[in-house]
Amino acid sequence: MLPTRTLGSQGLQASAIGLGLMGMSHAYGAPEERDERESIATIHRAIELGCTFLDTAEAYGPFRNEELLARALEQLGGGARDRVVIATKFGFKFDAGGKIAGVDSRPAHIREAVEGSLRRLRTDHIDLIYQHRVDKTVPIEDVVGTMGELVKEGKVRFLGLSEAGEQTIRRAHAVHPISALQSEYSLWERNLEPRIIPLLRELEIGLVPFAPLGRGFLTGDVKRAEEYPEGDFRRGDPRYQGANFDANVRAAQAVRDVAAKKGVKPGQIALAWLLHKGDDIVPIPGTKRRGYLEENVAAADVTLSREEMAALDSALAPEKVSGPRYNERQMSTVDR
Numbered sequence: 001m002l003p004t005r006t007l008g009s010q011g012l013q014a015s016a017i018g019l020g021l022m023g024m025s026h027a028y029g030a031p032e033e034r035d036e037r038e039s040i041a042t043i044h045r046a047i048e049l050g051c052t053f054l055d056t057a058e059a060y061g062p063f064r065n066e067e068l069l070a071r072a073l074e075q076l077g078g079g080a081r082d083r084v085v086i087a088t089k090f091g092f093k094f095d096a097g098g099k100i101a102g103v104d105s106r107p108a109h110i111r112e113a114v115e116g117s118l119r120r121l122r123t124d125h126i127d128l129i130y131q132h133r134v135d136k137t138v139p140i141e142d143v144v145g146t147m148g149e150l151v152k153e154g155k156v157r158f159l160g161l162s163e164a165g166e167q168t169i170r171r172a173h174a175v176h177p178i179s180a181l182q183s184e185y186s187l188w189e190r191n192l193e194p195r196i197i198p199l200l201r202e203l204e205i206g207l208v209p210f211a212p213l214g215r216g217f218l219t220g221d222v223k224r225a226e227e228y229p230e231g232d233f234r235r236g237d238p239r240y241q242g243a244n245f246d247a248n249v250r251a252a253q254a255v256r257d258v259a260a261k262k263g264v265k266p267g268q269i270a271l272a273w274l275l276h277k278g279d280d281i282v283p284i285p286g287t288k289r290r291g292y293l294e295e296n297v298a299a300a301d302v303t304l305s306r307e308e309m310a311a312l313d314s315a316l317a318p319e320k321v322s323g324p325r326y327n328e329r330q331m332s333t334v335d336r
Contacts, residue, residue, distance in 0.1 A: 007206030008179030020286030254315030
């Protein structure tokens with residue numbers, strides 16, 4: 001069974017490795033490749049293994065991912081809801097076709113979104129609610145003030161932010177304690193190290209890294225961008241394209257080398273590296289298959305020496321990873 005870790009100073013306990021559910025409904029692979037039965041079986045297996053920190057969002061699908069999680073928990077019965085920590089997110093608006101049409105964190109919309117999530121999740125409370133992306137048209141004080149009211153009303157237990165910058169984090173935390181920041185962080189993406197991680201530790205806020213496997217790149221099982229189907233996020237990922245792809249395969253060789261030496265999978269090394277970076281870090285690798293889930297959970301048992309950590313740090317230092325993590329449009333949504 002996975003050990004637990006504490007996120008923030010308000011008492012939020014989470015399994016040391018969580019499960020990102022996004023790919024079960026959204027962003028990765030062609031729609032026809034998605035298998036609801038296997039996705040539900042993966043959620044059930046995660047709970048068996050003690051991987052009980054389950055990450056979803058209204059935007060995944062949209063809406064379908066939260067409904068999928070609700071079905072998975074109801075199939076288990078026996079108080080399964082009380083055995084898991086559900087994290088979800090609000091903050092986008094959607095057009096008639098269900099596509100994201102911008103951000104919206106107006107207080108009235110926050111309440112509408114949270115009520116929708118509660119209904120889809122078939123629960124009376126959300127354990128951790130994140131603002132999915134910062135809405136620069138609404139003061140963060142108003143956003144977190146509304147979120148704090150939801151805590152007082154018992155609809156939400158803990159608060160989080162996603163991809164927020166330094167000033168936003170400070171201002172938010174001054175209104176109501178923030179328990180977790182969700183942001184991209186991995187061997188592959190180190191933008192948080194100079195300023196954000198020190199700030200989180202100053203304020204005692206936990207870190208929940210998404211894409212901890214570099215959207216699959218650090219597993220070693222990757223293809224060029226154009227080989228992925230239409231609609232797959234990786235098809236538009238600059239780091240999967242052209243010369244960037246070639247340079248990044250070379251840089252990631254260090255992960256494969258350490259994995260071969262230890263007799264484990266490269267993805268397990270990438271997750272172990274994160275776990276060794278601090279006990280206030282809980283990565284949420286995403287998968288929709290039980291086999292990969294089991295590999296990810298086993299990363300908690302992988303030990304890395306100081307020398308191995310230093311070698312990995314050096315091999316994938318920011319200047320050695322080629323290409324931005326997002327295209328220009330996607331980067332515009334990040335509060336940095």
